[in-house]
Amino acid sequence: MEPNAGAGLLNPYAQTKVGNDTIFGWWARYQEAVKQGADAVNGTIGALLEDDGSLAINQVVDEAIRVAPAVEIAAYAPLKGLPAFLDLSKTLAMGEHREALEELGMSMTATATPGGSGALYLAAANFANRGDKVLLRDRHWGPYKGFLSGCGLEYATYPLLPSAEEAKHAFVDIKNFKDELSALCSSQDKVMIWLNDPAHNPTGVSLTADGRMAFLESVMESASTNEHVGHTLLIDAAYHLYAEEPHGWAETIREAIEEGWPWPENLLLTFAMSLSKSHTVYGLRTGALVSIHPDAEVIEKIETVMGVTGRQTWSAAPRVAQYTISKMHSSKEGGEAWGKERDRLKNLLVTRRNRLKESCAKHGVPLNPTHDGFFAWLEHDDPESVAEKCAQENVFLVPLTGGVRIGLCAVPLAQIPRVAEALAQALK
Ligand SMILES: Cc1ncc(COP(=O)(O)O)c(C=O)c1O
CATH class of the missing domain: 3.40.640.10 (Type I PLP-dependent aspartate aminotransferase-like (Major domain))
Structure with a gap:
């Protein structure tokens, strides 16, 4: 695209907006590798995936949304x-x-x-x-x-x-x-x-x-x-x-x-x-x-x-999630059922994080301190080259300012050691 395309129509601030979100770019590279038949590891996206790669969904919330009255969806x-x-x-x-x-x-x-x-x-x-x-x-x-x-x-x-x-x-x-x-x-x-x-x-x-x-x-x-x-x-x-x-x-x-x-x-x-x-x-x-x-x-x-x-x-x-989720939490059973599912999903993250820490320790990868949530991080002053070298091993991570983001939320437990191995190789 011409760098000045739309300059006569877009205001100066609008023209500073550039596309190519890094995270989606690296996700696309993962998808392309899979298309080419590679056994690739997806550590790119920021959504929690089950170990089989499908989107993790809190089933209790899903069931509640599906039975919401039409008016709570439409209004x-x-x-x-x-x-x-x-x-x-x-x-x-x-x-x-x-x-x-x-x-x-x-x-x-x-x-x-x-x-x-x-x-x-x-x-x-x-x-x-x-x-x-x-x-x-x-x-x-x-x-x-x-x-x-x-x-x-x-x-x-x-x-x-x-x-x-x-x-x-x-x-x-x-x-x-x-x-x-x-x-x-x-x-x-x-x-x-x-x-x-x-x-x-x-x-x-x-x-x-x-x-x-x-x-x-x-x-x-x-x-x-x-x-x-x-x-x-x-x-x-x-x-x-x-x-x-x-x-x-x-x-x-x-x-x-x-x-x-x-x-x-x-x-x-x-x-x-x-x-x-x-x-x-x-x-x-x-x-x-x-x-x-x-x-x-x-x-x-x-x-x-x-x-x-x-x-x-x-x-x-x-409206619909406001209605459904507040109704769900208003009963003790609803809140507990959601909590049980949440704990199951949280456990995916805890076991993946623990395995990553162990694997990184084994391979001498200086992973940053990491405790909770969807991600882990390797601080590095050339994150692009680390991510490129990992990609050569078919492990796809995201280079960001100051380091490489490891989307634990997306990597199946069995593939976690490959992330540590690829990082170790990249850091050699
Ligand atoms: C740090 C942080 N804050 C806020 C958000 C906002 O999330 P959403 O607008 O999807 O609820 C996100 C989503 O990825 C996030 O990572």
Whole structure:
């Protein structure tokens, strides 16, 4: 295609949008290898597959969707979401700590969105000033950049993991995070932090309880010191229900409040929720933005703003999964049946991750720390060449900024040792 094609029709920002998503490109290479008859390994895509390569589907959710009344499929949902779903979103975000947080005086609001992506968009559109920088880790989900730039935002980063030995156990680089946060506070009157935790995409790393507490403490301290700078901490919980501590953030917040830390007025905590993975409804586009703050008026205002933004962007989020999944979780049996299936799917990930760690240890592959969720990661300064060499062994992974993403979610257990072998060969 001509580089200037459509220049007279597309605005300058639109012209900066380029195609060829890396992940889909490498997935296509895997598919081509299979077509050519190769016994290829698919570590490319970001959806959970069964060991036979078919899409893993939570059967309890699937059955519930199939018997939804026609009107629940066809009708619009209320603009801000179905009340039962909004209630469920808060529980999915905070789990067993929700009630305690409410009793401790935290107000909460939720807005239904088309997937976690919609929730990220709502945050980008409303919690930062145009032209400002949002604070990310240097390894992050690629589409963040698009959500931010579409809202006229830039980003600053800090390293994924600390380099100092004594800080390594927390799995977050508090020192550099604090420095970046402080720099942003000196030049902006609002700062927003996006943290994909637990079960980070693309590495599978999760903060420990100590790491979360140190991180929250840093944000609270910054908000108290910079009282004229609005602070929004967004927890991207796209994979949290597959993690060992799904509600660790709510627990940390609860502990901080119970210990008597005063919650700064200028601090908002918000969860970007996605049901895509947790309930295997990727295509039904269902998620929510769940915000908590001690001032009920602040929460009321946020509720209005998010509802209006959704209305002006996608109208209402799709209804059927909001209806079906909130109904399913409203009964003890429904919630338990979903949980059993979720545990089965989670177990696929746990056994694949353990086998990858063992195989990498055996072959001397310096795999990054990885704990939960869909992915594992090999940090490398020439990820393209590593992925190319793996492809020569018919193992298809995804080279991204700073390393190679291993889609454990897609690789059958029996093929995991081949991933470690290919990486070992590539690193020789
Ligand atoms: C880190 C992260 N955040 C958010 C999302 C949003 O998911 P969705 O919009 O499909 O619900 C994804 C999906 O891949 C993700 O990996």
